[in-house]
Amino acid sequence: MPSMRVHQRRDTPPSGFVKTGNAADDQPLTISLAIKSQDFATLEKKLYAVSTPGQDEYGQHLTKDEVEELVAPSDESASAVKEWLTSHGLSPETASPSGNMLRVSLSVKQANELLDADYATFQDTKSGRQTVRTLSYSVPASVQDHISFVHPTVQFPIYGSSSSQGVAKRQASNLVGRDVPASCADDFTPSCAQQFYGIPSTPIKDTSKHIGAIGVNDQYASEADLKLFMQKYRPDITSAPTLNLISVVGGVNNQSDPGVEGNFVTQWLAGTAPGAPIDYISVGDQDDLFDALVDMTNALLNQTNPPQVIDVSYALPEPFIDEPTASHICQSLAQLGARGITVVAGSGSRGVSGGQDEGQCHVFNPEFPATCPYVTTIGGTNGIPETAWNLSGGGFSIFFPIPSYQTADVAAYQKTIPSSYAGLYNTTGRGFPDISAMAQISDFYLSGELTTPQYTNGGTIISSGIIALLNDELASAGKAPLGFLNPLIYANKDAFTDVTSGDNPSCNTNGFSATTGWDAITGLGSPVYSKLRTAVGL
Structure with missing residues (x-):
């Protein structure tokens, strides 16, 4: 078993949500895993160079391929995360053009085992709508530095979000x-x-x-x-x-x-x-x-x-x-x-x-x-x-x-x-x-x-x-x-x-x-x- 480390946690659900029970083991989930980009700092420098009047590169915007090359995860990061997922019998799919996000479909039971989590059902007291979340999750120490976040986990939805109601x-x-x-x-x-x-x-x-x-x-x-x-x-x-x-x-x-x-x-x-x-x-x-x-x-x-x-x-x-x-x-x-x-x-x-x-x-x-x-x-x-x-x-x-x-x-x-x-x-x-x-x-x-x-x-x-x-x-x-x-x-x-x-x-x-x-x-x-x-x- 790999050594697991807590990646994100919260002590309680946000105000307005109450736990109604544990999520069923066979309930399907689709989780997204964001992998850290290898060179966002250079992308940011390029962004300012092409956007700042007076700069030599002003107006010389990057192509799709040039952007993706800068923000793609390193081979080491991508391999580490994919190997962890496949070791659990999962088949990750690329969910972003640069490859910095993966997506897997699995059951609540599999998600709990993968993330050392405890997925439960929470109800929004205002709308009555329910969502499945966990208050904590962990990832192997060998991949923690490569992952930005996993979702849905500790972040809860806001229902009825709009600038006009x-x-x-x-x-x-x-x-x-x-x-x-x-x-x-x-x-x-x-x-x-x-x-x-x-x-x-x-x-x-x-x-x-x-x-x-x-x-x-x-x-x-x-x-x-x-x-x-x-x-x-x-x-x-x-x-x-x-x-x-x-x-x-x-x-x-x-x-x-x-x-x-x-x-x-x-x-x-x-x-x-x-x-x-x-x-x-x-x-x-x-x-x-x-x-x-x-x-x-x-x-x-x-x-x-x-x-x-x-x-x-x-x-x-x-x-x-x-x-x-x-x-x-x-x-x-x-x-x-x-x-x-x-x-x-x-x-x-x-x-x-x-x-x-x-x-x-x-x-x-x-x-x-x-x-x-x-x-x-x-x-x-x-x-x-x-x-x-x-x-x-x-x-x-x-x-x-x-x-x-x-x-x-x-x-x-x-x-x-x-x-x-x-x-x-x-x-x-x-x-x-x-x-x-x-x-x-x-x-x-x-x-x-x-x-x-x-x-x-x-x-x-x-x-x-x-x-x-x-x-x-x-x-x-x-x-x-x-x-x-x-x-x-x-x-x-x-x-x-x-x-x-x-x-x-x-x-x-x-x-x-x-x-x-x-x-x-x-x-x-x-x-x-x-x-x-x-x-x-x-």
Whole structure:
């Protein structure tokens, strides 16, 4: 018997879960094993080299093969893990294009023996849904240094994860003082966004470059509703919008059951960047966002020509994910960036609390994947002049350190944070968001009816559309797409309108406040398209 070492453990299940009994020995499981990449450090250096203006390699994005070669596990690591699995009579399958993730199907009894675990059934007290997890697992000492994590084990799902959970009457916007029609105060349409941010109204020319939108938790996007939206809000666009399906783990796009998030995101993407084909990335058979993100990134990395801009409007609190899983997902997002793909993530729509009950909120909860330093995170604004949206997420990562592109900005902002906040946030963590845009935007169509979104940050969608339009102009000029944006935007702060007022109160505090310069609720501010054109060399 090999010497076993505890790899991960937790003393109790997370709040909201109760153990209902041991899992049946013959219950089937599919487990994923993440193997450490042999040279992510070089991949990260390459990412910054191709993404930082002024560098010799700026815009020279890596190919699929070049990325995979850097992040593949070493032969030693891959062999050690595979030999361990086959010694238990298991047949591992490669689950990622670089080979840094394996997947095996087995029974609970086999999993308990393989991992020295004790799989049990746990029930979520709010939803009543059940899941199989273990509070501890071990791996042989000979493979521990080669493995990042095994899933599902100690990380529990969060059911009902979404950045929008329903529809309701809109919060008053107080849209005054800007050269936009008065009607924008009640209905911030794509036309309002064009005038407000200087976004061009002309459609995308290069239809070979797509925008991707992720869909999880049975969220679907209706083609019929998309056409209604374009007829109402973009009658100047005569061509029908294109909505494609990228199916991940059996994901579908059920046209008879459209969802709030799926419809809202796809309709506004089409309204902001008309002509760009939209790939709806539907992830099936998943019980939480983190599973979905792992499978989504693997699927996109496996594509030769993935969407050039990917909108991730979902976010969940970092404390609900373990660090190895978060790091693995974040490194996968870095791989996309190195290939010239821009990943845009919402900062969350639950303020600094991350959705905690006020009576139980003792620390601020940053939201993932917004905290990943390799994505561009979008906060929310409201009103004209813009102020910080009071539900916008923001803060500092628990897991990821401050990246070099924002070191000075984070240091300056933290000097303005009240001393009474000591212990509520991580002073050494990656600050987010990076920029912001209007959160509360126009109604959208749901099953043929105009509907008002609630708790949804429209700024993420507007920003994704702007990036797609800039990429289209760059392509026409014979230039490379933007890819990973952050080094560029922090070097061109004058391309954004600074938002200096507003906060996101929660946890019995005023939350973080907007101020001059970068802040942890609106970032560097909202985009000015004409100035961004100049910043990217157009």
